[in-house]
Amino acid sequence: MTTTRRSPGVIAAALSALVLLFASAISAQPRYSDSGPEPLLARVFEQIEQNKWEPALQQLEALIKAYPNFRLAHLIKGDLLLARAKPLKAFGEGSTDAQRDKVADLREEAVARIKAYKNKPAADYIPRYLLQMRTDQEHAVVVDTQKSRLYLYQNDNGTPRFVADYYIAHGKLGADKLREGDKKTPIGVYHVTASLPRQKLADFYGSGAFPISYPNEWDKRMGRNGHGIWLHGTPSDTFSRPPKASDGCVVLANRDLDDLSKSLQIGLTPVIISNSIEWLSLDDWQSERGALLAMIDEWRGDWESMDIDRYARHYSKKFQSGRQDQAGWIEHKRKVNAGKRWIKVEARNISMFRDPGRDEYVVVTFEQDYQSSNLSNVMKKRQYWIKEDGRWKIVSEDAA
Template sequence: MRVAFFVLTLVLSATTAVAGGWAPLLSSHSYGPKRIIAVDKEAQELIVLEQQSPLHEVRRFPCTTGQSMGDKAVEGDMRTPVGVYFVGHRINRTLDWDLYGNIAYSLNYPNPIDRIKGKTGSGIWLHGRGKTFLPRDTLGCVALKVPDMKDVALDAAYGTPVVIADDVNWSPEPGESEVTALTLAKTLEAWARDWGAKDEKFFSYYDGPLLEQSEGLDFEGFEENKRNIFASQPWIQVMVGNVRAVPGPGYWVTWFDQYYRTQGMASTTGKRFYWVQDEQGDWRIAGREYVPASEPLDAQYLAAKTGEAREVVEKWRRAWLAGDVAAYEKFYEPDAEQGDRRGATRIAEYKKTLWEEKPPVTLEVDDLKVALHPKGLKVAFDQVYADASGYGDRGRKTLILVPEGDTWKIDSEQWRRMR
């Protein structure tokens, strides 16, 4: 095993082949996780690695894996699977001390790629072992001595990636992984954007036949259901955050938090996507897993949309101040409300008549606040106005903005005079 220390975030960057097995090279790229539990089957070692500027080996322990050599294929073959897995829930039941010690965590074997490959079996754990400790002595699990498992449990938070390989190495260089991880992150952003746009391109990110194999999904039914949702919702917005990525043997895994919002409804969930390359070299989603989000994204979403709302209000203000009726009208929904006026056309006609007689000379916006609203966003601000006749007023303006494409339109506008 070759060890190196580096400054950047840890991730699996490349793989090399060893005789009959998988040998990933752990290295650095922008979307790597902060912690990885690596299992080296050949060396019978478990290594906890963290990014602590530089990469820091937190702990290293002897471990024992399956009695049979090679990658797990079928139930009962006594092999430990090779690939990228994730720590699941702690096993909360009485454990056989000799076999499992007193701490055990499930791993998500078989993962979607395993199911595509037709692998069978289940119940692969990361656990302790109370009896005499021997190499290659489990039925397929990864086991450690009881005191060592107690230490590893400190780092085995739900969702921690566990890389199980025949041989594990690492390097300070990001190599090709930086390019691949960035490609996947950008593809994920495009997937979210096209979902929000209700664009048919959304379906092209998936490998339908492989998705059917990995989760028993009727892909045509999936498409039909999504199109029905597209048709029933006036708008959809999707944001992804906390994106992480690692490669496995012949695939990559990304995991992220997803914020999904439609009119009157919002939710945050965690997802894992398993990506494979098609014949053209493009990455396609072959499998999915739903997990709890690592954190709520409401605040991040609102911060992003606050910036968009400020930009819309500023452009709207400039159109008003310039007396540009055509540009001003474009900021309103066709059936928008402005006081007792209904419809963008009527609003524009009113402003046209008013501005021809009394052109605006001052329009100031201050103390702008943005909040979520069932229809989209509620934007409130102090407005100071004056026209060429000498008239002026000051009030609190409230706009309800609704999404339209990649911008926002005014659905309603109310004003209250301030004393």
């Protein structure tokens, strides 16, 4: 019996949207990554785009061998095999009506993976939010929810250096969390607070989980609530989840989470979640960083001067610390200074992270060494700075 072979163009047509995505991405002159399934997946679409469907099947076999429960790879393989027998009109045509939603999810995953693989940021560009990492912060995590991607940066003597990136799933209803149960992922500046091993978790959370500090002080001030936002893995029978699949957590494949976990420091590693990352050239990043550092040093010097008017100009009209507003805070400092002959303030080991959301604050944390004629102490302090009338000002200040 003779088997009729369909034109390879039929296969390309069946996966046309993804093939076009691949072809357009090539022109972007990407910086390639060789981690995760994306390189093999990209080669599959490259073979399809070139009408080389047998090599494409071979690449799919290699992909499935490396990632046995990668459902997207199995779906593409099914399409290619089905195309041998009949023309295909749509991605995932061999699936049943009941599977259509899952097929749509897998197509979204394919688009997200290939876009991210083929359009990586240039090596000399930095997420705008990583203004300065403390010396003991070895890495930083930045999440782009629109691209379903997590980027890992290393602290290279104060300059963030790209290390790796991973596909992620996030909230079913998108980002910018406001309320408990809204199925959204928060946007803001957070840090890893704990490590929960697999043994203490349901299989749903995969190989582990890392809770983050949502809601932070700013979220609470803005009236945002909710809890239980984690970085976590996938169930044992699932390689990855669709781009919008969680109740607000950031979800990685277990292999990726295990790899990422080697770089996470409990209580230290910043996790900055954005809707869409804004990138800066190294020169622009250094300029923004230098401008804010200069303002912090000016604040410190004006405090030492004991000139309360100079000191007060650094505080926003919206300032709040506990129950004190701007006027109450300045009056308190005026009374304290009245009993002193001199003040010396040093700010050491400063970190500065810019909020990626609409609030655009910068959270600044440092070790404060305060000495005066009648009191000395050392404490860890956290300030929130915002732009007010074109000038950086402190809107919140408390012990960290």
